[in-house]
Amino acid sequence: MYVALIDELLADEPSELERRVFDDMAVTDAELRESQDAYSECLERAAPGVEVEFSDTSNQKIMSGIEGFISSFPDDDSGTAALERVVDECSHGTTEMISMLYFDMRTNPEGLTPVEAVRACIEAKDLVEWFDLTDDELVGLMGDETRWSSDPGLSECINDPYSVE
Structure with a gap:
């Protein structure tokens, strides 16, 4: 299951980080941290004051400081939409697939559907x-x-x- 998913990802337009990480069809602890660092750096640039904390045991993250970012927009709806765009853009090519596969491979090492x-x-x-x-x-x-x-x-x-x- 993982080989097919990674092959599909690599056939598309992966980021340089994804290409490097998935080259050996596995995700190491260091590669997970590297993807999280890349996500955090992107978030710092795109949404100053917003911070992220990653779970050690799952593909979950906790964000803080979002109120300040959202309040910098004319209304909550536009601020929330902007934050969602930033989160999507920053996760694409960093944690989106790398983190998901890291935790999936540990939970389901046999790759069962x-x-x-x-x-x-x-x-x-x-x-x-x-x-x-x-x-x-x-x-x-x-x-x-x-x-x-x-x-x-x-x-x-x-x-x-x-x-x-």
């Missing part, structure tokens, strides 16, 4: 009543919370299929 991961979880938990579903049926099940929410094991598989032990 969501359907494959749910199926593996169902098998690992020996949830026999769900074994014979086709991929299409499994996708339908995953999208119908009323069908799976009453089964604790299946709920775990659908909510976090990659955490099965």
Whole structure:
């Protein structure tokens, strides 16, 4: 799954950073930090006073100082729209794909698709009543919370299929 995604990214117009990071089809800790630093530098230039803190365990970030940036615009809507543009522009070519793949590769090192991961979880938990579903049926099940929410094991598989032990 990751090879196909990275090949697609590299066939498009990746940034120099993305090209270098994905050249070996992996993302190291140092490369993640480099992408985060590049994002932070872009944010500092484009939105002075706005700071970002990256999670160590997920592809999440916390931004601070946004009120000052937004208030520098005529109204909140235009300030919010400007901040969203800055965030999109700064993440493109830096953290957008690099961070996502870094955490995905650690959560799902086998590169299973969501359907494959749910199926593996169902098998690992020996949830026999769900074994014979086709991929299409499994996708339908995953999208119908009323069908799976009453089964604790299946709920775990659908909510976090990659955490099965």
